Every structure is written in structure tokens, then in C-alpha cells.
């Protein structure tokens with residue numbers, strides 16, 4: 001089946017995201033746009049994933065919601081990890097939180113909201129989610145893969161937090177399952193991205209939505225056996241030729 005994907009979506013847990021990014025609004029918006037499968041990828045945290053998963057299960061069972069995280073490397077590169085299960089995502093979060101830099105001022109946590117599926121306040125996230133981990137990009141890739149996850153360098157065309165511009169090159173031994181380009185990627189930037197990657201890998205688009213207005217019509221469609229993590233993983237392996 002043809003499946004429209006958007007694997008990079010923030011909730012109000014990310015301090016840089018809008019408070020409107022609650023389960024009902026995210027689910028309604030992606031359904032309206034015709035998106036079939038999404039991943040919730042807050043910065044260095046997974047606290048709101050179960051709320052979106054549970055909301056979708058109840059009110060929009062046709063939408064598949066995958067657990068994920070946008071992890072910040074010590075070089076300040078953003079890497080998406082998409083995980084097979086919520087349990088594995090939570091285990092990964094425990095490790096990530098032990099390796100996140102801390103800041104002395106604790107006031108930030110009031111912007112990091114964890115809510116239930118009906119958007120009721122549950123708690124504040126205490127870790128400073130916009131900090132960096134002390135993991136290199138290779139270590140993050142190995143860590144996510146050790147959980148059976150999918151590794152996707154985020155918005156690789158962007159100069160801030162994008163892999164190629166932050167490191168200055170694409171590490172030849174870095175193992176990734178796809179790379180993501182942002183919706184703002186110009187044809188010129190896409191050429192640079194294509195020329196920088198030393199091996200064949202699918203290139204996908206995501207919204208990286210922090211606000212409801214950031215969502216856009218899907219631009220990446222995969223032919224999947226079913227809407228599942230395993231089918232996505234297999235398709236990315238088989239879609240070595242996928243290009244934008």
C-alpha cells in the first residue's frame with residue numbers, strides 16, 4: 001500500500017514547540033493532510049509519545065504513530081531515532097538523559113510539558129531538552145541501532161544542527177537508514193546533500209513541525225506491506241534508490 005509518512009513531529013514537550021501541539025491537534029492535522037504514518041520526535045525526550053499513540057488508537061486507528069526522538073550529538077547535530085516500541089524508546093531516553101548536559105538555571109522546565117491523551121497536564125520534564133548529549137553522531141547511530149531502531153540525520157540541508165554543515169562533511173563510516181531534508185531545501189542545497197553522501201541511502205522529507213502551521217502536504221510516499229515499524233524499516237532498506 002502507498003503510505004504517506006512524516007517522521008519528524010514535535011509536541012509541546014519540546015520547549016521550542018507551540019502549546020497547541022497536543023495529541024488531538026496533531027492527529028487531526030495530519031489526517032486532514034492525508035498523512036498515514038507519523039513519528040513523534042521531541043528533543044531528547046519521549047514523554048508525550050504514549051499520549052499521541054493512545055489518542056490515535058482511540059479516535060484515528062487508521063493513523064500509525066511511531067515512537068521517536070530527535071537526539072542532539074555533542075557536535076550539535078540533530079539525529080532522529082525511530083524506535084520499534086514505546087518500551088525501547090523509554091529505555092533509550094533513560095540513557096540519553098544520563099548523557100544530557102545540564103544547566104544551573106532550572107526555570108526552563110516549565111516550558112517542557114508532558115500531557116495525557118486528552119491534553120491534561122501531567123508533569124514538567126526536568127531535564128534540559130535543548131542541551132546536547134556527550135555522544136558523537138556515530139555513538140548515537142550505534143545506540144539507536146542497538147535498540148533495533150532507524151537512524152535518520154535530521155534536516156541535513158540546514159546549516160544549524162544539520163549533519164553536513166555542522167561537521168563539514170558526511171562521515172563515510174556513519175551508518176544511517178535514511179537522511180531527511182527539510183521542506184525549505186532549495187534545489188542547490190539538495191545537490192550539495194546528494195553529492196555529500198558517500199553511499200546510496202533514501203532521502204526523505206519531513207515537516208519538523210513545531211507548530212500546527214508547520215505541517216505541509218506529505219512529499220514522501222513509501223510502498224509498504226502494512227503501516228508498521230518493521231515494514232518501514234524494510235522499505236527504507238529496499239528503497240536505496242529513493243531520491244528527492
Ligand SMILES: [Zn+2]
Nearest residue numbers: 070078154161
Ligand atoms: Zn532539529
Ligand SMILES: [Zn+2]
Nearest residue numbers: 008010070208
Ligand atoms: Zn525537530
